[in-house]
Amino acid sequence: MFADRTKTIMVTALMLLMTGCLADDPASFRAADALLSGHWVQVGPPPAPPTVDFRVDLSFSSTSSGVPGVLVADYTGSYWQAGDVLGFRGTGRAEGVHVQFVLFRIEASPELKLTLIEITDAFVTETVSIEDVDSLDDNNVQSALRRLEGLTIPESGLGFSWDYFK
Numbered sequence: 001m002f003a004d005r006t007k008t009i010m011v012t013a014l015m016l017l018m019t020g021c022l023a024d025d026p027a028s029f030r031a032a033d034a035l036l037s038g039h040w041v042q043v044g045p046p047p048a049p050p051t052v053d054f055r056v057d058l059s060f061s062s063t064s065s066g067v068p069g070v071l072v073a074d075y076t077g078s079y080w081q082a083g084d085v086l087g088f089r090g091t092g093r094a095e096g097v098h099v100q101f102v103l104f105r106i107e108a109s110p111e112l113k114l115t116l117i118e119i120t121d122a123f124v125t126e127t128v129s130i131e132d133v134d135s136l137d138d139n140n141v142q143s144a145l146r147r148l149e150g151l152t153i154p155e156s157g158l159g160f161s162w163d164y165f166k
Helices: 002-024 121-128 138-148
Strands: 038-042 051-054 059-062 076-082 085-091 097-107 113-119 158-165
Touching (some): 076 138, 085 138, 097 138
Antiparallel strands (some): 038 051, 038 158, 076 085, 085 097
């Protein structure tokens, strides 16, 4: 019995050590929060309020301007998550690639509610030491996410806040 318990403790310790080693691996933060995936509808005027769809393959699409900070209709592309920060990179009706970082919160009461809060480009460029947020490729979006994860972002670094419901 003592040997079994020792074996269990050793296996658990090894698993924790391996998890810690994966923390710097970009793939370790790519899996999105399970509650995040799906179709979210922003509270807005009928007949077609803005929506955003998060897919399990880490792609997204939105109607209207479905992500705060990106005022581009039909914004679609890829997203990544690191803690409570999401990074979006995609295209829409407006020319070019658009990159946006947001804080997100999911509340389950009384109904499932997603809040996305824009992290301003000015805060991101200063914090991550880049000139243009929209110039980031996929790898650089993920790198910026690692630098933003866990930071306390001041009010001056935040922009629009939108609520969505599932």
